[in-house]
Amino acid sequence: MEEREKGSGQPVERRLARTVEEIAAISEFRNAYRKPLCSLSRRIRLLGPMFDELADAREPIAEPAARALTALETALAAARDLLRLGGEGSKIFLVLERDMMVKRFQDVTIKLDQALDGVPFEELEISEEVREQVELVHAQFKRAKERDDMPDAELYANLLLLYNKSNDTNLDPFTLARLAENLQLVTISDLKQESLALHEMVFASGGGDPGENIEKMSMLLKKIKDFVLTQNPEMGTQSNSMPFLVDGRPKIPTVPDDFRCPISLELMKDPVIVATGQTYERTCIEKWLASGHDTCPKTQQRLSSMSLTPNYVLRSLIEQWCEANGVDPPKCPTRPNKPTLACSSSEHAYVDSLLGKLSSGNLDDQRSAAGELRLLAKRNVDNRICIAKAGAIPLLINLLSSTDSRTQEHGVTALLNLSIHEDNKASIMVAGAVPGIVHVLRNGSMEARENAAATLFSLSVVDEYKVTIGASGAIPVLVSLLSEGTHRGKKDAATALFNLCIYQGNKGKAVRAGVVPLVMGLVMEPAEAMMDEALAILSLLSSHSEGKSAIAGAQAVPLLVGMIKGGSPRNRENAAAILLNLCGEQQLNTLAAAQECGIMGPLQELAINGTDRGKRKAVQLLERMNRFLVQQQEAHAQAEASIRTLDGLHARHDKQRPTPTHTQNGEIHHQNEETLMSEPHADHHET
Structure with a gap:
């Protein structure tokens, strides 16, 4: 089972699930390759349920299947790198290097197709529904190999023309306007981000003469920027004071x-x-x-x-x-305080004296010293570095088991303040602080519990620490704080849970600890003012099989549809993401419930006016709802056809039934010949 321990030490199926999560987090593709990038990302995300089911399977994956999944992991890593390039790279550079981009798309598509060819699905413990979905994705990759998704030819031609004329003083403003719009370089933020990305990519390419390339591309970007500022002077660096006027119009000073x-x-x-x-x-x-x-x-x-x-x-x-x-x-x-390698001699002596008190057996000394270190660590980064280097972290961890609630509170809060500095996070984890922090979270005063939750959030920023903290038993205790804490305590618990549940392996733990009903209650209780955090947690959990079941069982559909209708932009996008996960192709009851709640109109509006992520989720959900409605219409038409067929049969039967007539003596005779032949004659009844 060597393949299961390759790389990060996690089984291959968990590494695959994590890679899909990383790909799903790459959400911005505002460039000429937006369509193929979105298609690639969407197809890969559809593979996620397979990896989730494999991760939840009881039996380990056989070695041949694990090797095939490792090949798929390599292909997904190449796709992730391409998506990151498309999401973060320079728009100008990507268009001018279109041949390179198209080749990378083709290479990634071929790798994914070949890797999926080698996966022995019959040996894997996945549901029929998920296997059908994966096979559909595989077929899409096969078709994608035959296509060349080139950027707009006109955009490429215009950009190349201006690139070659970047040193000209006068460029066609119409072409500049169209170029700025097509490249979506219309705000100062867009232009600044493009400039940084452009420099990064030109030097990373390693081809040609970077000096010449960067000069020509920078001049081109400068032309676009000057044009944008000319058209939108309020975006420039002008002051709020009145600019100079020329012929009654503002004169925009040109920055040297x-x-x-x-x-x-x-x-x-x-x-x-x-x-x-x-x-x-x-x-x-x-x-x-x-x-x-x-x-x-x-x-x-x-x-x-x-x-x-x-x-x-x-x-x-x-x-x-x-x-x-x-x-x-x-x-x-304002420049932050520059980190130093050591304190001054006087500061170092003072910290040493406080550590001496922490080491003493005197409870009063420990309490006062911990309180002072807590305040020092709160003030600036220099103090955090100095305190950690002096050896305070192990001593503070010892205080977490103190029977004095105030000392315990000072200890965990000092660790919280120290953890703000990135280098100290590793020191705190290596010193084995997590069990003590969880102990405080379970048994401390309310303020100590709140700060313990905040400490876990701070530490779990590092991905590998999410795993350690999740395995420590912290999640059920955080759920308890979410249930019974003060408003601040609930906030701290929610932020910590959100961060921990980014790791797929922690989602099931949170669901089993009962987080879904609590979070649903926070969504329905505006007075708590925690709707943002609650919906963000639900959005994470809805991608997990247990979380999906728990959310569906909580009758969340009407609430989520209502949020799409009238929530904040961020909450609308999260509600759409949750519903998209709930409304799988086979979840007919959920789809029907969403339809009954009137989801189509709000979804269409979100697809037009939502955030970028909200638009994507709305479009995907609209496609799924439309397919469901078509299926419903077809089923309804089939039912009506069946009813009409039955009605026709009944009518024909009625027509063939004999019509009774009365004779003079009151006897009844049937006039239908077939019936007369099939029934006994009256003479047969005589004896």
Whole structure:
């Protein structure tokens, strides 16, 4: 069974389920490949129920079948990488590299088709319904191999033309307008995201001359951005004060290129100099370096040092230019406290003295020291690093079993504050804190329980810790807090449960702990003001077989339809997602209930005006409802045809039945010849 332990140590079916979840989380495809990307994502998500059933199966998967599923895992990983590229990549780059994209689509489709060919379905413990669904997906992949989903040819031609003319001073504004609209680069946020993605992809491609490519693409993006700002001046960097007027119309000042960050093309707020002498906006270059690059984005030279030096001269010039042009100078963002490797000697001595008190057997000293560490860890990241490095975490964990409720509360809250720093999460988990935190969650004061729930939420941000926390028995205790806690306690429990249930293996635990009725109660109780959290949890659980059954058993359909009709945008999309999971092709009762509640109109409106995810879920649910309605109409037509056939048979029978007549002496004679032949003659009754 080597295949079941490959990779993360989880069985292959659980790794497959997790990969599908990761793919489902990639939801934004606002580029020229939106249609094929959405189709690929939808087909892969339809494989999810198979992996869920395999994960819930009692018998382990045989080794040959596990090897076949491992090949499928490799194919799904390639599909996930392609979907991420389509979701996060530069729109300009993806269109210009259309040949590369089409080849990747074909490669992924072939891999998935071949992997599904090798899966021995007859050896797997899956239901007939799920197998039919997988076979349908397999057939779709086979058909998809024969198609080339190319982006719009006109879009490609226009973009290539402007790319080759990017250095021209005057470009056709009509073409720019159409290009900005087709690429969906119409807001400052769109343009900024595109700029960052563009730089990332050009250097990651490793082909051609990145310096030339990035210059031409950046110039093209700058042209689009200048055009967008010209058409929508309120989106630019102008101040709220009145701009200069020319012929009664506002004059939009053009930002000098030297004042723009080469990465974001925005007016710089906090310019810094890198080792090559180039200047960038601090947040942009920090993101570039954090992603693993060690080169200068503009010159592609390797950086001899990662240090960033503030460019005070340029910042002063930008401020002078803003003042001269009636533009509010950009405010330098507040910099978070820079993490340090160690405290100052005085701070270190103070923390050491507090740790000495924690180690003492004096309860009063422990309580006061834990309370002080709690406050210090709350203040800033420097303190969190210093306290952890001094060795406080194991000592604080020991306090979780304290019989003094206040000491216990200080201990768990100090751990909560320390866990905010990412490096401390691993230290807390390695020190074995989870059982103690669950103990506080079960037995502590209400404030201690609330902070214990918040600590579990903070730690479970790391995916692998979701598994550990779920296996510790934390989920039933969190469900208890969700039932009996204060409003804040319920919030903390709900957020922790939501985070833990992102991992497929924890969903069944939550359902069996009784979370569904509690969450349904929160949805129906507006006074709790927890509808957002409740629907988000239901959305996660509805993708699990046990969760789906529990939600359906709670008669949730009318409530969810009502939420689609009048909820907030986020709640409407979650309600649609839940209903989509509930309304499987074989769930005729659920589909009928949704129809009776009047779902079609609200769904059609959501498909037009909802969030991006809400629109997708609404369209999918509309397709499913329409198929159901067609089936209902066909069944109704067949029933009517059957009734008409029966009516015809009855009419023919009535026509053949003899008509009785009376003779003068009152005897009755039947005039139908067939009947007379089949019945005894009157003479036969005489003796």
